[in-house]
Amino acid sequence: MSEPEYQVRPIGWVESPLVDRDAAPKQGDEGSPDAWLVFHPDVGEGIRDLEAGTEILLLTWLDRARRDVLSVFPRGDPRNPVRGVFSTRSPDRPNPIGLHRVQIVAIDGPRVRVRDLEALDGTPIVDVKPVLEPLGER
Amino acid sequence: MSEPEYQVRPIGWVESPLVDRDAAPKQGDEGSPDAWLVFHPDVGEGIRDLEAGTEILLLTWLDRARRDVLSVFPRGDPRNPVRGVFSTRSPDRPNPIGLHRVQIVAIDGPRVRVRDLEALDGTPIVDVKPVLEPLGER
Numbered sequence: 001m002s003e004p005e006y007q008v009r010p011i012g013w014v015e016s017p018l019v020d021r022d023a024a025p026k027q028g029d030e031g032s033p034d035a036w037l038v039f040h041p042d043v044g045e046g047i048r049d050l051e052a053g054t055e056i057l058l059l060t061w062l063d064r065a066r067r068d069v070l071s072v073f074p075r076g077d078p079r080n081p082v083r084g085v086f087s088t089r090s091p092d093r094p095n096p097i098g099l100h101r102v103q104i105v106a107i108d109g110p111r112v113r114v115r116d117l118e119a120l121d122g123t124p125i126v127d128v129k130p131v132l133e134p135l136g137e138r
Numbered sequence: 139m140s141e142p143e144y145q146v147r148p149i150g151w152v153e154s155p156l157v158d159r160d161a162a163p164k165q166g167d168e169g170s171p172d173a174w175l176v177f178h179p180d181v182g183e184g185i186r187d188l189e190a191g192t193e194i195l196l197l198t199w200l201d202r203a204r205r206d207v208l209s210v211f212p213r214g215d216p217r218n219p220v221r222g223v224f225s226t227r228s229p230d231r232p233n234p235i236g237l238h239r240v241q242i243v244a245i246d247g248p249r250v251r252v253r254d255l256e257a258l259d260g261t262p263i264v265d266v267k268p269v270l271e272p273l274g275e276r
Contacts, residue, residue: 004148005145005146005147005148006145006146006148006199006201006262007143007144007145007146008143008144008145008146008233009143009232009233010142010143010144011232011233027270043208043224043232045208045209045222046208046209046222046223046224046231046232047222047224048209048222049221049222049224049225050222050224050225056224057237059233059235059237061144063144070181070183070184071183071184071186083187084183084184084185084186084187084188085184086181086184086185086187086188086194086265086266086267087187087188087268088268089267089268089270093184093265094147094149094181094184094265095146095147095149095197095264095265097197097235097264097265099195099197099237099267124144126233126235127224127231127232127233127235128224129224129227129237130225130226130227132165132227
């Protein structure tokens with residue numbers, strides 16, 4: 001590939017009781033625990049309008065994923081037919097960016113508590129976006 | 139910051155009539171045109187199960203964005219109160235990852251036609267994910 005590469009610089013990391021990938025839930029709403037998002041002091045201005053009670057889209061870098069995988073058994077189950085990785089939510093993929101819709105339950109300075117996050121302890125945070133309101137309510 | 143950096147390697151790029159950031163729609167459903175996603179031959183195995191008629195989440199690297207911006211006027215309008223960038227969808231942000239929900243309308247080998255994409259011509263593609271079915275239908 002002749003394209004340039006781009007550098008992702010983490011803006012914080014996840015603190016979670018989840019440490020074992022094989023034991024972790026596959027999605028946030030499948031029994032994931034609450035977790036802390038711990039932001040770097042450098043991005044305090046960027047997070048200042050986050051609010052408890054709202055939902056956000058959290059983007060992470062799944063740093064324990066394999067990047068050389070292009071097809072997988074969905075949900076890691078070999079009884080499922082193999083699928084191209086871009087038709088799955090497998091963490092193993094060329095650019096292992098995790099996308100998590102989570103609710104903020106508390107904010108303590110640079111620490112933001114969220115519900116139902118399946119990311120492992122120590123996972124780097126790369127972005128946070130608001131959930132978009134429907135067209136006409138923006 | 140002492141954290142490591144991570145390298146994003148584009149898996150393709152956007153072909154679009156949109157070339158001017160200031161003139162481009164802010165969201166896909168605000169009058170954006172159809173566009174082609176052109177994937178690298180290397181990831182053909184990964185896209186083989188994409189299907190016309192379905193919706194996908196497209197992740198891009200907004201390569202014309204500023205990365206040193208932590209607060210913005212939402213929608214670029216100085217009449218709006220300044221907000222921390224992680225409470226906005228501004229392209230200018232520390233890790234300028236674009237998130238676009240688009241419908242596939244046609245597939246021609248490594249070229250995938252999608253509706254209503256606000257990304258500019260030449261924008262690198264970094265990931266594609268399926269829209270998740272509601273819990274219980276996975």
